[in-house]
Amino acid sequence: xxxxxxxxxxxxxxxxxxxxxxxxxxxAPPAPAAGQDQEPPGEKIPATVKTVEGxxxxxxxxxxxxxxxxxxxxxxxxxxxxxxxxxRCVLDxxxxxxxxxxxxxxxIGGLRKDGGTVHTRLIxxxxxxxxxxxxxxxxxxxxxxxxxxxxxxxxxxxIRAGHFQGLGSNFQLLHAGSILLTGPLGHATPLAPGxxxxxxxxSAMNFLSQQHQNPAMDNRGLEQMxxxxxxRHNNPMPLPPVSPLGSGPxxxxxxxxxxxxxxxxxxxxxxxxxxxNHGNDHGPEYEP
Amino acid sequence: xxxRLLCALAVIPLAWQGAWAGEAQPTPAAxxxxPAAxxxxPAAxxxxxxxxxFAELGYKDVALASDVARALVIFTSEGAExxxxxxxARAYLHTKGVLPDGWLDKARPxxxxxxxxxxTLVCRTLGxxxxxxxxxxxxxPRYALAECVYLELMARGxxxxxxxxxxxxxxIDRADRFRLAQAGKKPPELxxxxxxxxxxxx
Numbered sequence: 001x002x003x004x005x006x007x008x009x010x011x012x013x014x015x016x017x018x019x020x021x022x023x024x025x026x027x028a029p030p031a032p033a034a035g036q037d038q039e040p041p042g043e044k045i046p047a048t049v050k051t052v053e054g055x056x057x058x059x060x061x062x063x064x065x066x067x068x069x070x071x072x073x074x075x076x077x078x079x080x081x082x083x084x085x086x087x088r089c090v091l092d093x094x095x096x097x098x099x100x101x102x103x104x105x106x107x108i109g110g111l112r113k114d115g116g117t118v119h120t121r122l123i124x125x126x127x128x129x130x131x132x133x134x135x136x137x138x139x140x141x142x143x144x145x146x147x148x149x150x151x152x153x154x155x156x157x158x159i160r161a162g163h164f165q166g167l168g169s170n171f172q173l174l175h176a177g178s179i180l181l182t183g184p185l186g187h188a189t190p191l192a193p194g195x196x197x198x199x200x201x202x203s204a205m206n207f208l209s210q211q212h213q214n215p216a217m218d219n220r221g222l223e224q225m226x227x228x229x230x231x232r233h234n235n236p237m238p239l240p241p242v243s244p245l246g247s248g249p250x251x252x253x254x255x256x257x258x259x260x261x262x263x264x265x266x267x268x269x270x271x272x273x274x275x276x277n278h279g280n281d282h283g284p285e286y287e288p
Numbered sequence: 289x290x291x292r293l294l295c296a297l298a299v300i301p302l303a304w305q306g307a308w309a310g311e312a313q314p315t316p317a318a319x320x321x322x323p324a325a326x327x328x329x330p331a332a333x334x335x336x337x338x339x340x341x342f343a344e345l346g347y348k349d350v351a352l353a354s355d356v357a358r359a360l361v362i363f364t365s366e367g368a369e370x371x372x373x374x375x376x377a378r379a380y381l382h383t384k385g386v387l388p389d390g391w392l393d394k395a396r397p398x399x400x401x402x403x404x405x406x407x408t409l410v411c412r413t414l415g416x417x418x419x420x421x422x423x424x425x426x427x428x429p430r431y432a433l434a435e436c437v438y439l440e441l442m443a444r445g446x447x448x449x450x451x452x453x454x455x456x457x458x459x460i461d462r463a464d465r466f467r468l469a470q471a472g473k474k475p476p477e478l479x480x481x482x483x484x485x486x487x488x489x490x
Contacts, residue, residue, distance in 0.1 A: 050480065054367065055339045066340065084339035085367040086464070088476065092483050099478040103461045105343045118484070126346040126454055128461070130478040138484045158478075164461070165346060165454020167443050 042114030046074035047091045047098075054087025054102070077111045083127070094118050095138040101128035101162070109145065117141055128162030128170075133177075150182045160196075172196035335372045338362050342460075348453030354397035355453065356406065359460050360386060364413060386412050389427075404429025404447025406456070407436040410463055414470075441466060 049069055057066040061078050069081070069089060082105045083089060089100045093111060095118040100106055104127020112119045117139040122129065124146045133142045133153045144151040146163040149171065153159060156177025163169040173179050173191045181189045181197065191197065336344075341362075345355055354374045361371025364384050371377040374397045381387040389412055391405040411418065411427040416439070422431040429447045436442040441462045443455065451459075468475060 048483070055337050057337065057339050082339045082343040084337060084342065085362050085460075087339065090478065090480070094484040095482055097478055097480055097482045101461075101475070102464070103342045103457050105346065126343070126457060132478055132482070134482055134484065164458030166452045167455055167458040167462075 042112030042117075042119060044077050045094055045111055045113050045118070046076055047079075047093050047108055047111055049073045049075065050090040050092050050097070052089050055084030056087050056089040056100070057082050075108060077108055080105065080107045082106075093120055095140045096120060096131055096133040096142055098122060099130040101130065103127050104129065121145060124161060124163050126164060128160065131159040131161070132157040133159070135177075152180045152182065153177070158193075170196065335370050338367060338370070342457050345453040346457050350400040351406075351451045351453050351456040352397060353392060353395040353399045353401055355456060356401050356409065357381065357392060357397075359456060360409060360413060363460050363463065384413075400450050401456075402429070402447065403442065403445055403449050403451055404433050406451050406459065407432035407442060407447070410436055410441060410459060414463060414467060439466065 049071055052069050052071050056069040058069045058073075058075060058079055058081050059066045060076065062080075066082070075081070075091070081089060081091075081100055083100055083102055086102050088102065091098045091100065091108075094113070105125040106127065106129060107123040107125065108121075109123040110119055110121035119141045120143070122131075122144045124144060129144065131142070131144065131153070133140050133156050135156075140153070142153040144153075144159070144161045146161060146169045148163065148169045151159070151161055151171055156173065156175075156179055158174030158177075159179060160170070160172040160174065162171075171179070171181055171191060173193050173195060176193050179191045181191060189197065341358060345351065345359070348355070354377075357374055357377040358371035361369050361377045361380050364381065364386065365371075369380060371380065378387060378393060381392070386409060387393045389405070389408050391401075392409060395401075408427045408429055410416070411422075411432045416427075416432075416435055417423055418427065418431060418435040422428070422435055425431065427435075433442065433445075433447045436459075437444045442459055465475060
């Protein structure tokens with residue numbers, strides 16, 4: 001009996017020492033992620049506020065105070081916008097117009113001009129937007145990112161995109177043109193004029209995030225409160241726009257290119273998502 | 289007796305270091321914490337704007353009765369009232385006929401709302417009559433939620449499920465669109481040309 005007690009005491013001392021060692025490791029500053037400090041190519045261009053209706057506020061970056069938006073104000077890459085009840089705001093992004101609808105929080109994730117191409121990334125954290133992308137002398141690389149899908153556009157008018165936690169995302173194309181939706185796992189769906197799609201349950205994503213770790217999360221655009229909210233709901237944070245033609249399981253990309261010959265992806269490389277299911281996109285196979 | 293003494297001796301440093309509860313271990317080189325600055329005098333409570341309220345509500349895990357009351361006051365008054373004070377918000381909703389609903393008029397501000405009672409409030413606010421059972425029994429949570437799901441105002445689910453903050457924001461947005469559609473109006477569409485558009489573009 002005494003020997004057992006002695007063994008228990010030794011075990012407890014060992015646990016104490018290992019906890020101290022692990023605690024020291026956890027207290028070490030995290031190493032910066034690879035590629036996090038890489039500056040994207042191109043020159044930053046501002047977005048100009050064309051119209052304001054109701055309570056619209058902006059901040060230049062996370063941690064800065066929110067201030068009311070004025071007509072004619074210029075917003076730089078990284079700025080956040082939020083609108084109140086029945087409040088709206090129209091932004092001129094050089095090659096596109098974006099209307100931020102009521103009850104929306106949106107971030108200008110990227111707005112750069114590289115040669116003759118304008119790269120635009122809008123990150124919808126919550127709410128709805130409408131957008132018109134002009135097809136003209138400026139080449140557009142325009143994408144709207146929501147937690148559940150990325151919408152890529154070239155020369156299209158009447159785009160609607162929205163996302164609310166618990167209600168899912170909704171994408172709609174009103175007028176002529178073509179848009180392509182890309183899910184977090186690389187699934188691509190083209191939308192024709194008049195079509196809309198939504199995913200009220202996000203069941204596939206919830207399933208995957210419960211079965212595995214959340215794939216390729218990018219927390220650069222989110223503050224701690226938002227990260228906590230995303231983690232609580234097992235909801236992936238807005239991903240950086242993945243290539244519509246990039247790596248992803250089970251999609252006949254050749255036919256998509258035939259349907260949308262103008263679609264050329266010029267953004268950053270797609271995150272590599274390991275395909276452990278041999279092309280089965282309905283989740284991992286059951287292995288007893 | 290000796291073994292018990294050994295156990296006690298082993299447990300004391302563990303408890304002292306906080307390793308039981310998984311507390312963060314202080315690094316030896318960490319400087320001593322600075323003495324706390326004197327707390328500033330409490331300023332007058334600032335009422336957040338509706339944009340701030342809805343943006344922060346979107347990240348809440350569960351919507352509370354105070355959140356619902358404020359959101360409904362903003363919705364009912366079309367943005368004219370702030371609804372920041374819970375009791376004043378309930379009084380305002382009483383004057384508009386939304387209350388009493390059987391739940392919000394008795395709830396504490398920190399009580400979480402469920403989908404059924406939110407659907408009841410939405411139906412009472414928008415004047416939704418519902419189908420046969422709802423007309424017979426009134427907007428009880430079960431049938432009110434079914435009606436709200438049918439009208440695409442809310443997502444389907446059990447009427448006893450709690451409502452996330454982002455879901456409440458989405459319901460308010462959809463309810464406002466529904467109200468506009470009932471009045472024969474449309475939310476304004478995007479018009480105009482970007483500055484980089486070619487001349488003469490449609």
